[in-house]
Amino acid sequence: MKRNIVIATLTAAALATGGTVAAFAAGDDDATATQRQTDTNAQVAADRDDDTGADDRDDDVSEDRTAVSHGGVTAADAIAAALKHTPGTALSADLDDDGADAWEVNVVKGDGTEYDVRVAPDSGKVLGALRDTDDDSDADDRAELAAAKDARTDAREAALAAAAKGTVTEVGLDDDNGTVAWSVDTVKDGKQGEWKVALDSAKVTQDHDDDA
Template sequence: MKRNLVIATLTAATLATGGTVAAFAAGDDDATATQRQAQTNAQHAADRDDDSADDRDDDPSEDRTALSSGSVTAAEAIAAALKHTPGTAVSADLDDDGADAWEVTVVKSDGTEYDVRIAPDSRKVLGAQRDTDDDNDTDDRAELAAVKDAQTDAREAALAAAHKGTVTEVGLDDDNGAVAWTADTVKNGKHSEWKVALDSGKPTQDRDDD
């Protein structure tokens, strides 16, 4: 009777402290077997916790370029840039060189281009700088003319591509005279490229995309 009382006390101490207490009682095999089973169950629970932590660490949806440093989408960045610098947005790129900002290129009504930087977590305008290198670029003027007559602008193209994944870049592409929006997306760690029609706004995967 006294031996059973000691074993019960040791078992209660083990459960209260979370530790392991070894109890040896001569001639009491049932108590020893019960203790071994409790230790085994505790070890299995610890192993399950470790496995769960590993699964979270290996989540493929966590991609650095997929707006890991903020929550502002490409469409929201374009809208913020146009509010600050009115004109026609022709591209938006999530800068991954360490600056952590959206860079939106806006062409004003007089043909001048501005690079507007947007914070990826607040839509705050970090700065706007005129880009003098491309103001008189013939290809850019042709693309801009096509966009002005289009039914889909850069923001709408970004929204269309967002159905395919997280948009990290939107721009224009002139393929043998056929101008279309292009968009880069990331989904479950996979990068894809899309073309978005200027008239219908329908995204189709780029045939040149590997």
């Protein structure tokens, strides 16, 4: 009885001063055990909140060219803008994710000069065109250029064809054992895909070259 009176007195005093009530009594093991269990449950819940891990698993994929998701300018749009600014044959388009967040379209003009045209992913505005002065093209490069010039399906059309498979993040030429085709990378539902687009028919097939 005396113990209960002491607890009641302490509780009333704590409430009157706005403090936190911590009811305990010497030798009251049940109350102590209950308090410890409550503290443990609270700590476990807090740890779960801090260690979801779900977002961390998606970090690499969500980095996948975030400019596409919030910019709206597709690979096909970027190629069209680049060719309007710098007429020629587009050989590749790549969404640069090195911090600049811009499409980089490689264009070869009629006189053979090569330019890297940068296109803003949010507006489609051409940010600039830098001439590539490296004269290191080999026989394969020349063959790919000739194939692209003669192709019924250009880089823009290849990007449009592959867009049915996901968001296009890169398009370029690939010579596979003498057969040149457009190689297109896509992202859909957090998964990356690689596709071949035929130069003559725009037929899209999955690229199994890199499969283990």
